[in-house]
Every structure is written in structure tokens, then in C-alpha cells.
Amino acid sequence: MANSAYQLLEIVGTSPISSDDAIRSGIEKATLTHRKLDWFQVIETRGQIRDGKVMQFQVIMKVGMRLDTPAGAPLSSI
Numbered sequence: 001m002a003n004s005a006y007q008l009l010e011i012v013g014t015s016p017i018s019s020d021d022a023i024r025s026g027i028e029k030a031t032l033t034h035r036k037l038d039w040f041q042v043i044e045t046r047g048q049i050r051d052g053k054v055m056q057f058q059v060i061m062k063v064g065m066r067l068d069t070p071a072g073a074p075l076s077s078i
Contacts, residue, residue, distance in 0.1 A: 006064040009034060010043075013059045019045050022059040036066040 013026020023042065031037055044060040 005067040006038065007067055009063045009065060011061055011063055013061065015057050016055060017057070019047075019057045019059050022057045023061065026059060026061060027063070030063055034063075034065055036068070037063055038066045039064045 009030065011026045011030050013022040013024070013029070015021035015025050023040070027037065027040060040061045040063045042059055042061050046058045046060075047054050048056040048058070
């Protein structure tokens with residue numbers, strides 16, 4: 001990751017199936033509007049309970065989006 005710059009997005013993925021599915025759902029939706037997503041970090045996991053049963057998993061994530069650098073330009077000029 002030498003000479004790279006990233007922008008952080010915070011997203012919430014949801015799923016009625018599992019927290020892993022909520023992560024995948026959030027990332028897949030984010031890729032529809034953001035390009036060059038490179039990594040994610042789960043910040044918080046929570047969910048919704050109804051009638052004593054887990055109804056929805058919610059995962060808050062920070063997602064790193066790689067910023068483009070014009071060819072030959074130093075990062076300090078961006």
C-alpha cells in the first residue's frame with residue numbers, strides 16, 4: 001500500500017440470515033455506487049429481536065475506497 005490514499009465510507013449492512021450475510025449485502029450494495037473498494041472493518045454488530053427471535057442482523061462497517069492518483073503525480077498534489 002505504499003503511496004496509496006483511501007477514503008473511508010461508513011455503511012450498515014443488514015440481513016435476516018446472519019451477520020456474515022449482512023456484511024456481504026452491505027459490500028455488494030456499496031459497490032453499486034462506489035468503485036475501487038479495497039477493504040472493510042466491522043465496527044459494530046447488532047440486531048433486531050421480535051417475539052424472542054432474531055429478525056435482522058445489522059453490521060456497521062468502515063469501508064476503504066482507494067483514491068486514484070494521476071499517473072506520475074505525487075500524492076501531495078492531489
